[in-house]
Amino acid sequence: MDMNSLQEKLHAIDRECRHLERTIAILQWDQETYLPEAGVEERAEQLALLGSLAHERFASAETGRLLDGLGSSSDNPGGDEKLPPLERDFLKVMRRDYDREKKLPNEFVAEAARAEGLSTAAWSQARRNNDFASFLPHLCTMSELSRRRSVYWGYADNVYDGLLSIYEPGMDSDAVAAVFAPLRERLSILLKKISGAAQPDCSFLGKKYKTETQALFSEELMKRLGFNFDRGRIDISAHPFTTTLGSDDVRITTRYFPDNVLSGIFSTIHESGHAFYDMAMPPELRGTRLADGASMGIHESQSRLWENVIGRSHSFWEKFFPVLAGFFPEQLRFVTADNFYRAANCARPSLIRVDADEVSYSLHIILRFELERGLFSGTVKPEDLPKLWRAKMKEIIGVEPETDTKGVLQDIHWSMGSFGYFPSYALGNLYGLQFFSKLRNDIPDIDSRIAAGNFAPIHKWLFENIHKWGRRLDPPDLLKKVTGQSLSVEPFLEYIEKKYSGVYGI
Numbered sequence: 403m404d405m406n407s408l409q410e411k412l413h414a415i416d417r418e419c420r421h422l423e424r425t426i427a428i429l430q431w432d433q434e435t436y437l438p439e440a441g442v443e444e445r446a447e448q449l450a451l452l453g454s455l456a457h458e459r460f461a462s463a464e465t466g467r468l469l470d471g472l473g474s475s476s477d478n479p480g481g482d483e484k485l486p487p488l489e490r491d492f493l494k495v496m497r498r499d500y501d502r503e504k505k506l507p508n509e510f511v512a513e514a515a516r517a518e519g520l521s522t523a524a525w526s527q528a529r530r531n532n533d534f535a536s537f538l539p540h541l542c543t544m545s546e547l548s549r550r551r552s553v554y555w556g557y558a559d560n561v562y563d564g565l566l567s568i569y570e571p572g573m574d575s576d577a578v579a580a581v582f583a584p585l586r587e588r589l590s591i592l593l594k595k596i597s598g599a600a601q602p603d604c605s606f607l608g609k610k611y612k613t614e615t616q617a618l619f620s621e622e623l624m625k626r627l628g629f630n631f632d633r634g635r636i637d638i639s640a641h642p643f644t645t646t647l648g649s650d651d652v653r654i655t656t657r658y659f660p661d662n663v664l665s666g667i668f669s670t671i672h673e674s675g676h677a678f679y680d681m682a683m684p685p686e687l688r689g690t691r692l693a694d695g696a697s698m699g700i701h702e703s704q705s706r707l708w709e710n711v712i713g714r715s716h717s718f719w720e721k722f723f724p725v726l727a728g729f730f731p732e733q734l735r736f737v738t739a740d741n742f743y744r745a746a747n748c749a750r751p752s753l754i755r756v757d758a759d760e761v762s763y764s765l766h767i768i769l770r771f772e773l774e775r776g777l778f779s780g781t782v783k784p785e786d787l788p789k790l791w792r793a794k795m796k797e798i799i800g801v802e803p804e805t806d807t808k809g810v811l812q813d814i815h816w817s818m819g820s821f822g823y824f825p826s827y828a829l830g831n832l833y834g835l836q837f838f839s840k841l842r843n844d845i846p847d848i849d850s851r852i853a854a855g856n857f858a859p860i861h862k863w864l865f866e867n868i869h870k871w872g873r874r875l876d877p878p879d880l881l882k883k884v885t886g887q888s889l890s891v892e893p894f895l896e897y898i899e900k901k902y903s904g905v906y907g908i
């Protein structure tokens with residue numbers, strides 16, 4: 403078979419697998435948004451079937467033969483040097499995914515998918531009823547399945563590293579711990595300083611904000627930020643997320659609370675940041691497995707950049723406070739854009755990760771990282787997690803949840819078996835600020851563009867520097883290409899220390 407036919411056949415397999423993966427994603431999206439509770443068990447069966455079909459197709463001997471035929475091997479994943487750079491990047495990613503997938507037996511994949519469906523449903527109910535005990539058996543199953551998965555894949559030093567590196571290629575827990583140490587130290591100092599300062603007036607946030615009106619504001623905001631509703635939509639779920647169901651179908655979810663208007667606004671901006679990345683994939687990558695984020699951390703750098711660096715900036719609220727006040731004239735009477743900016747940047751020890759301010763957010767991640775590491779090294783038992791959670795919250799953040807719903811049960815990740823995912827959130831903060839420092843260098847009047855509601859230069863810069871690469875570059879290479887630097891905590895810490903000295907006058 404000549405090279406062209408080999409390439410065509412390999413791309414056909416990739417396309418089929420992408421279709422199957424996205425069909426799975428549609429069923430998962432439906433489960434989190436509209437599926438009636440009684441439909442959960444049958445849905446788990448459907449997901450298990452499709453998951454094993456996708457796995458079988460992708461991890462087949464045929465995929466291996468085609469990759470071999472194109473000169474791709476574990477040592478030379480990019481294959482034949484005569485192939486164009488894009489094709490070599492495709493082979494590199496295809497080989498990496500294939501080498502990993504083929505190690506997982508079909509029965510294991512089906513078993514894990516079925517367990518995940520049941521586990522996320524059990525988590526959702528347990529969270530609602532503050533009933534950790536009913537979720538515990540699922541948590542044990544999911545951590546055991548993750549352990550087995552990491553063993554199948556093989557790992558260098560410990561089981562947890564095998565899991566962490568799927569989300570963040572090239573990272574291990576020691577490297578993460580090395581960045582988290584200065585982060586924890588300087589953020590704790592800042593949080594303490596802030597706790598001693600006078601808090602801005604946030605009383606207007608405690609008023610009632612109708613959730614229907616919040617939803618209308620969210621849609622308006624998304625449009626103005628550049629979200630194309632012909633290619634996506636927004637719905638409501640217990641845990642906000644973004645899912646890509648096709649090249650022109652990128653969906654986000656959010657949640658609204660009448661007594662916490664900030665939660666809905668910032669979840670919406672956050673998920674829109676994820677959606678912008680997926681919506682911006684260039685034509686040559688669409689439909690292939692290269693049309694995805696470079697890693698979970700890089701994906702998170704995009705969402706957190708929109709949510710915090712842009713969405714919680716003074717310039718942003720100069721533009722959007724009058725818009726918000728148009729939706730809530732009663733609640734925001736006598737409030738100014740400056741009041742709102744300060745209230746949106748209140749930092750205080752809090753219980754819920756997704757609602758945490760920028761100072762304490764990474765501390766929430768460090769807590770989860772330490773518990774996950776313990777879980778897989780055997781020093782932490784699943785049944786002890788609620789107790790350990792409370793103790794660590796007190797130690798790291800200074801507050802203790804009264805219920806497990808506001809503690810160990812708040813996140814969906816462990817119920818899905820996504821152990822090793824949490825560190826990407828804090829890494830996203832670090833990547834995000836490294837990128838934004840470069841963006842500010844390239845577009846020095848960026849603040850006045852934001853204040854004018856003109857986001858086109860930001861979309862263009864992000865596309866040219868980050869989005870257009872998809873998965874072609876791994877995080878360290880992408881970071882180097884964009885900023886000339888390797889991973890660093892400095893731009894993030896400098897940004898946050900400067901911003902919060904301003905907000906609190908410290």
Ligand SMILES: [Zn+2]
Nearest residue numbers: 672676702705
């Ligand atoms: Zn996110």
